[in-house]
Amino acid sequence: MKSFILLLAGCLMLMGCAGAPTQNIPWSKLQGLGQVDYRLWSTHKLDGSLQDYHIFIRLPEEYEAGQTQHYPTVYLLDGGLNFPLLASYYRLLRLMNEIPPLILVGIAYGSDDWREGNNRSQDFTLPSEEREFWGGAAHFEAQLRDRLFPRLEQDYAMAPDRRILFGQSLGGQFALYTSMYGQTPFYAVIASNPALHRNPGEFLAPVLSPADRPKTFLSLAGEDNVEFRVPMAAWRAHWHRRQPDWQRRIADLPGHNHLSANPEAFRQGLKWVFETAP
Numbered sequence: 001m002k003s004f005i006l007l008l009a010g011c012l013m014l015m016g017c018a019g020a021p022t023q024n025i026p027w028s029k030l031q032g033l034g035q036v037d038y039r040l041w042s043t044h045k046l047d048g049s050l051q052d053y054h055i056f057i058r059l060p061e062e063y064e065a066g067q068t069q070h071y072p073t074v075y076l077l078d079g080g081l082n083f084p085l086l087a088s089y090y091r092l093l094r095l096m097n098e099i100p101p102l103i104l105v106g107i108a109y110g111s112d113d114w115r116e117g118n119n120r121s122q123d124f125t126l127p128s129e130e131r132e133f134w135g136g137a138a139h140f141e142a143q144l145r146d147r148l149f150p151r152l153e154q155d156y157a158m159a160p161d162r163r164i165l166f167g168q169s170l171g172g173q174f175a176l177y178t179s180m181y182g183q184t185p186f187y188a189v190i191a192s193n194p195a196l197h198r199n200p201g202e203f204l205a206p207v208l209s210p211a212d213r214p215k216t217f218l219s220l221a222g223e224d225n226v227e228f229r230v231p232m233a234a235w236r237a238h239w240h241r242r243q244p245d246w247q248r249r250i251a252d253l254p255g256h257n258h259l260s261a262n263p264e265a266f267r268q269g270l271k272w273v274f275e276t277a278p
Contacts, residue, residue: 032088035059041151043143046136051119054079054108055148057156058087060101061094071103072162072187073152074270075144077171078120079106082262086166089263099270103158107148124167124174128199137177145185161187164273165214168192168262169228172218179216179246180207188215190269193224193232193258200231204238206245213246215276217269221261222254247276 027033039055056079060071076082083106093099109118119136127135153160163186167175172194179189180203196203207213220232236250251268253261 030088032091033058033084034061034087034091035063036087039152041148043147045119046122046139052110052117053148054106054110055152056083056087056106056108057152058083058090058104058106059156060103062101063103063157067157070157070159070162071101072164073103073105073158074164074166075186076104076106077124077165077167077174078169079108080110080112082106082166082168083108085262086266089266093267093270098267100274102270103156105152120170124170126173126177126199126202128202130198134199137174138182140174141178141182141185145183149185163187164270165189166192166266166269167194168265169195169258176203176216176218179214179248181205184209184212184214186214188217188269188273190265190273191216191218192261192265192269193221193228194218195228196231196235197227200234203235210245215273216246216248217251217265217272218248219251219253219261219265219268221256221258222252223257224261225258228258 027036035058037057037059039057041053041055042050043053045051063071076086083104087104087106090099090102090104094101109120110116111118114121121131122133122136123140124137125134126137149160149163152158165175165178165186165188167173167189169192172191173196175189175191176194178184178186179191220229249272253264256264
């Protein structure tokens with residue numbers, strides 16, 4: 001009995017030290033995330049049905065409501081993963097003065113599962129003979145340009161002429177699409193390890209209106225999967241034989257794989273975008 005009482009007392013002490021669980025999570029204590037706002041955005045998919053996106057907005061520490069200064073805005077595809085990762089990393093880059101103050105916007109599906117609403121395989125892609133449900137990139141770009149961007153830019157001090165897109169893997173395919181063939185709603189795009197493994201031919205056509213293309217930073221991980229590395233090597237060789245049709249830079253990231261490259265692509269891409277800004 002004495003041993004049991006001592007054990008119970010120890011458990012109670014540990015519970016007291018840890019504190020009781022709470023539903024009111026103090027996100028402000030994660031200071032790396034800064035001030036984060038949330039919006040639920042519903043819009044139509046390619047087939048006309050409704051799609052819910054979870055929009056997370058991280059404001060810079062310098063941000064004040066009603067101010068006249070407008071900030072460049074970085075839109076993060078696959079925001080459910082990339083927003084918590086890169087919103088905190090942004091804070092470290094700012095502490096070292098590597099990049100200017102920015103607004104970050106994460107566009108998230110709320111799940112990795114297509115059955116629970118993750119529509120990235122359609123939203124981010126051009127058509128593929130191997131995947132009948134691919135091919136929604138132009139539609140998704142139009143939804144961003146015509147519906148999401150105006151709404152956010154009405155409510156926040158965002159600079160419409162300094163929109164930047166970050167996408168990785170299939171998100172990198174979308175970034176490459178909008179930089180080469182889209183309606184150019186972006187000032188610059190950062191494409192990390194674009195996944196062109198099922199439709200590489202879609203990205204060999206001449207670039208539309210080269211003078212109007214967004215600045216493009218494309219990074220390739222040295223240890224990327226072969227299925228992604230081979231088509232990107234062919235794409236690189238194809239465009240290397242031609243004079244640059246649009247302002248772009250290709251960076252190799254040795255030692256990184258398909259997923260680990262995201263923070264370094266984000267860092268190097270943003271540094272290049274602002275170092276080459278007029």
